[in-house]
Amino acid sequence: MTSTRTTAPRRRALLAASAVGLLAVTTACSSVDDGGNETGGDDTAGGGTLTELQDSGTITVGFAGEEPYSFQDDSGELTGAAVALNEAIYGELGIDSVEGTLTEWNSLIPGLNADRFDSISAGMSILPERCEQAAFSExxxxxxxxFLVPEGNPQNLTDWQSAVDADINLAVMSGAIEAGYAEETDVQTTQVGSPQDGLDAVTSGRADAFALTGISLRALADNTDAPVEATDAFVAVIDGVPQIGAGATVFRDEDTELLEAYNEELESIVSDPERYAEILGPFGFTEAERPVEGLTAEMLCEGDLEAIADELGPELGLDA
Structure with missing residues (x-):
């Protein structure tokens, strides 16, 4: 899914690969390389990275190629809802150019901590085990x-329990939250590396369905001619606990000043429904995806989903 955004002017990167290396020619704001970039993280009390990025005017973000969060469009340009949000926020911080490093999902946090890029722009879920490895924005x-299923939904999948009861083989992205759901509920899985791999697993019959976020699967189903469809979205319930989830931009633990500056600008967008819709709406995001007031990264990092459901149940649309 592509769109015209009104944040910072975008520029393109032309990539030319040869047997001896890769030459990336960047001509403007949003661009992509293959993962070989070294940006040099800062470990000096968190103040250095923000200043360095403002001085250079460019930030490099790791992304995993999942539409509609962060992906390359048909021209090879970095785009997506997470990227658009990053561009709006970094632009306010005086960083006008957002460049992308395409990375396998499981390598995003390791790549961030190895200074291959400055932050992660992939709509990554805030999970306790990830919070131990890196710092999440609000x-x-x-x-x-x-679920992405064959047309007609032959297994009649409607929620997570229906997948458990149907005794299916479920495609899940390696390292994604749905893989954790499957492990906790003993659902047989086929691990895949990307949304396209998940689609291929379903269409080839290697998997009965592919589990991912609802908005990702809507985009995937809309952009393929394959005989598949996306089920209605739901909040997965595992062992009686609603799996309340939210995604965020990710930073190195030491980059506290950058994180705090980012969160300050983020709050002004999330608290404004019209501005949130203006930035993320072109990628299919609605009011249903805008974070509810009171939900914080700290709460999700602590991982007490029952407490979150008790405190914010009505705001989250959960039954009392």
């Missing part, structure tokens, strides 16, 4: 789950 996107 919630940017609320998550629900869905």
């Amino acid at each position: 919630p940017e996107i609320m998550y629900t789950t869905a």
